[in-house]
Amino acid sequence: MTPLPLRPNETVLWEGAPVPGLHQRGKAVFLMIFGLPFLIIGIACFFFGLHRLTQAPTLSDAGLALFLTAFGLPFAALGAFLVFGPLVEARTASRDIRYALSTRAAYVQRTGRFPSLKVYPITPSTHLELEPGKRASTIWLHARLERDSDGDLGTTKAGFENIAEGEKVFGMIRDLQDKPA
Incomplete structure (x- = not known):
C-alpha cells in the first residue's frame, strides 16, 4: 500500500x-448458472462454425461458416465472464x-x-x-x-x-x- x-x-x-473467497455465494452461483448456457452455446457455435468451414463446398457456405464462428465469440466471452468472473474477483480482491x-x-x-x-x-x-x-x-x-x-x-x-x-x-x-x- x-x-x-x-x-x-x-x-x-x-x-x-x-x-479472500466468495462472500455472496448465492449471487455468485446465480451468475455462474446464468452464464453457463451462454458459454456452452458460444463455444458450440464457434467450433461448429470451424467444422463447417473445413467442409464448405462453396464460397457462400464458407462465409456462413465464418459468420457462425464469429457469432459464437461474443456469447462465449459473455458466458466466460459470468461463469469465471466471480471466481477471479474472489481471488484478486484481497490482493x-x-x-x-x-x-x-x-x-x-x-x-x-x-x-x-x-x-x-x-x-x-x-x-x-x-x-x-x-x-x-x-x-x-x-x-x-x-x-x-x-x-x-x-x-x-x-x-x-x-x-x-x-x-x-x-x-x-x-x-x-x-x-x-
Missing part, C-alpha cells in the same frame, strides 16, 4: 484488506484492495488495472451501516443516489467490504463520531 496522504495530526488506527481508518477519514485504495484512492471523511453525520456475514462483515460509510443509463435512481454504496474485524472497526468509527472535532 502506498503511503496515505494524511493531514497534520491524523494517525492511522486500523489497516486491513478483504477476506488489490486495501482499507485504512484514520482519526479523521476512511481510505479505500485499489491497485491493479484501475488504481484509485478514495477518502471518506468521518463526521458525526456520517451514515454507518454494518452488514455482518459468516466469515466477514461489511461496513458502509458512504451512500449516494445516482442515475443509471436509463435515468433510474439507484444507491451506490462505498466502504470496507468483507473485512474480518467488522464489528471492531464499526465500534472504532462510532467512537470517532462521538469525539468532538
Whole structure:
C-alpha cells in the first residue's frame, strides 16, 4: 500500500484488506448458472462454425461458416465472464484492495488495472451501516443516489467490504463520531 496522504495530526488506527473467497455465494452461483448456457452455446457455435468451414463446398457456405464462428465469440466471452468472473474477483480482491481508518477519514485504495484512492471523511453525520456475514462483515460509510443509463435512481454504496474485524472497526468509527472535532 502506498503511503496515505494524511493531514497534520491524523494517525492511522486500523489497516486491513478483504477476506479472500466468495462472500455472496448465492449471487455468485446465480451468475455462474446464468452464464453457463451462454458459454456452452458460444463455444458450440464457434467450433461448429470451424467444422463447417473445413467442409464448405462453396464460397457462400464458407462465409456462413465464418459468420457462425464469429457469432459464437461474443456469447462465449459473455458466458466466460459470468461463469469465471466471480471466481477471479474472489481471488484478486484481497490482493488489490486495501482499507485504512484514520482519526479523521476512511481510505479505500485499489491497485491493479484501475488504481484509485478514495477518502471518506468521518463526521458525526456520517451514515454507518454494518452488514455482518459468516466469515466477514461489511461496513458502509458512504451512500449516494445516482442515475443509471436509463435515468433510474439507484444507491451506490462505498466502504470496507468483507473485512474480518467488522464489528471492531464499526465500534472504532462510532467512537470517532462521538469525539468532538
